Amino acid sequence: MMRYLHTATVWFAVALFLMPIVWMFGTAFKPAGEILHSGTSLLPSEVSLDAFLSLWSGNINTLIANTVIVALSATAVSLTIAFFSAYALVRYSFPAKLDIVFLLLVLVIKMMPPIVVAIPLYSLMNSIGLLNTKLGLVLAYQVYTLPFCIWMLLGFIRDVPLEIEEAGAMDGANLLKRLVYVVFPLCAPGLVATAIFSMILGWNEFLFSLLFMHLPDNFTIPLFISNFMTEDGTAWGELMAVGIVSSLPMLALASYMQRYLLRGFSMGLK
Incomplete structure (x- = not known):
């Protein structure tokens, strides 16, 4: 009896989760007149591609390309800075507990509503001529992505045994070689997991895009x-x-990187 109850509960949860997705697909393929008069119908009575044709007749390709470029660039910048920052925080001792102060500052920035820094950032971007540019948007996205990446990578780098690095140092490897050939490969699953979530943050960001982008050709999705x-x-x-x-792009990316994502969250190095 309990087994059937458990199965029914699981299927109910799955149906509840899938219902908005089914409604979204059903509405997308409905004719315009049916959307307004079909009540609560989930599926279309006849399939229409008018909504999709309307999108492709515009500049949706350019907008997707803009979003991909900005999200990828913001993720690359965040991962690069966060990797070295997290490594320094894990491996080195700082005077007067400056590492703890830095982490608290990063956490405060992460928890702070982005609208708080939006106006100062707008003034800064305007003064250096980066308004309505992809570079300006990439730099603004660091408010979202960089604190997140630092906190994510801290745990992954802590899982890298110090003895492996020490063995590399005894073999003559300097710090850069140890980072490239020892720490980076061992943290690769964690880096991929962090990159995926950072990409999602950049892909879905709206506030800074609204404030900094004024020309339709530079809009993000x-x-x-x-x-x-x-x-x-x-x-x-x-x-x-x-x-x-x-x-679809984020779903495809997450599906392709699924094995790395699972390895990243189950990372337990021996």
């Missing part, structure tokens, strides 16, 4: 999605269609 919700109404078909299109 989240900013483009907001255009379908106006005071005149919501274009539900196009909104659901762009939701599907924008989700």
